[in-house]
Amino acid sequence: MSVLTLHNPHRMVSPPAILDLISPRGESSRPYVTLTWAQSLDAKIAGEGGKRVILSGPESMLMTHWMRSRHDSILVGINTLLLDDPRLQINLLPDDPSLSSPQPLILDPQLRFPTTARILAAWRDSQGRSRRVRQPWILCGDHVASARQKEMADAGARVVPVPLSHGRINPNDLPDILTRLNLSSVMIEGGSAILSSFLHAPSRSDGTPLVDNVVITVAPMFIGKGVGVIPEGQGDSMPELQTVHTETLGKDAVMVCRIV
């Protein structure tokens, strides 16, 4: 039994109301994009050398898992995959068959994804039996050698080659990529380079911001030396954010913002 369940069994059974402010399962014909992260008071998302830090308390971490369950897909950069070895599941949520983990997407231009990654081992072990354990889909550059792509496919991942722009996957290509993959929403969790790239991205062709919502968990702690929300030198020309709502969840403040 988790610490959460011991403290308050009721906390586990329904999503926090703050999530009603985001609507990734709406009627929109275009993919819905949520950008989210947890940060310290000195605007760090990880420790020195990219060491993972647990910033979120139980309540806001649970909120993050509910938010995961409401999106079709979840996206991280390859450095986050290499440093954190995440699972990207909804393991804090109740065992309810109507809940499923989002489809993990990893932006990995050079296809550095290791065959030993936990997310891949979990998928192989599950043999597709559970909606909570999903196959990792890796978006790599279309230049990557087919032998290397095959190696990852043989290890159990789905490899999706896409065109690169300046060695990266262009954030503005993401909506079309999602549509092609039959995914109608994405929750982008980081890390720093990915957050910066999506925050700096120009609007979509219809004039609306690429990112529909920004959900930030602020933990009352200092990290000191570590990985900033935005990499050094990339803090200029940031978009203006409007706060839609701020709420205290346990020890943390959770902000829902929109880009204006």
Ligand SMILES: NC(=O)C1=CN([C@@H]2O[C@H](COP(=O)(O)OP(=O)(O)OC[C@H]3O[C@@H](n4cnc5c(N)ncnc54)[C@H](O)[C@@H]3O)[C@@H](O)[C@H]2O)C=CC1
């Ligand atoms: N506190 C939090 O909420 C979170 C913290 N993190 C932390 O973030 C750190 C990793 O962040 P970073 O080193 O910045 O790596 P990252 O996870 O942002 O990955 C960056 C890599 O993604 C690839 N990429 C593909 N398309 C890209 C694009 N459009 N823009 C930028 N990169 C693109 C590039 O190869 C690039 O090197 C880890 O220490 C991890 O613990 C990660 C997620 C959430």
Ligand SMILES: Nc1nc(O)c(N)c(N[C@@H]2O[C@H](COP(=O)(O)O)[C@@H](O)[C@H]2O)n1
């Ligand atoms: N919401 C949140 N709070 C924190 O304190 C964090 N360190 C993170 N990190 C993100 O969660 C991923 C790991 O999650 P799982 O163990 O797979 O559930 C990590 O890779 C970051 O994306 N998030």
